[in-house]
Amino acid sequence: MTDDRRAFIKKSVAIGGYSMIATGGLLTSPEANAEWLAETTSTDILQQTIKRLFKDQEIIESDKIDIQIPKTAENGAAVPITVTSSLNHVESIAILVEKNPIPLAAKFELSPDLEPVVSARLKIAESSAVAVIVETNEGFFTASEKVIVTPGGCEI
Known part of the structure; x- marks a missing residue:
């Protein structure tokens, strides 16, 4: 035993x-x-993130996406952003920050019956472009804005 x-x-x-x-x-x-x-030290991490999220789908530049974000941010730790779209049947809205270590800042899944308006506060590591990709039943559409973060504004 x-x-x-x-x-x-x-x-x-x-x-x-x-x-x-x-x-x-x-x-x-x-x-x-x-x-x-090798993946995480790549110089084009934003393109890799987009490729993984949207599986090589064609993403078309659109003027029907409105991004309201400050052109200059004194505090990169909390940059307000509001995204609205006049596109029909919006299914999701993704917000990506180009020079962040992890570019995908937020992704919202929406009901097509809702008004496509989302708001968030982003953490932006350094001055870079903020891209918004909207998925509809007709495809993927994008718009972007450049944000300048003043020195000492954010530390990631």
Whole structure:
């Protein structure tokens, strides 16, 4: 009986230790880490984000998207933005900040019955373009605005 109990305890400790090592990331392959590092250090991370989100769909420039955002932001930690659209049957609105480490700042899923108006406060790391991509039943449309963040305005 004690031998069975000891074997059970040994196996439990071994499985628990292995589980902690596996979830801690010590057993991942170096190739996977190298691939992730190459993706995150790429100079064009915004284009990669758009490609992943919208799966190579054609995105058309549109004047039917209105972006209300300050041209100059003194505090990059809380930049107000309001997006409205006169496009029909809006399904989602995505807001992306070009030079942020993670470009996707917000994505709103909307009912086509709602008025397409969204508002948020963005964290903008440095002066860059803010792009809005609107998905409708007819396709994807975009508009962008340049925002200048004054020095010391935001630290990410």
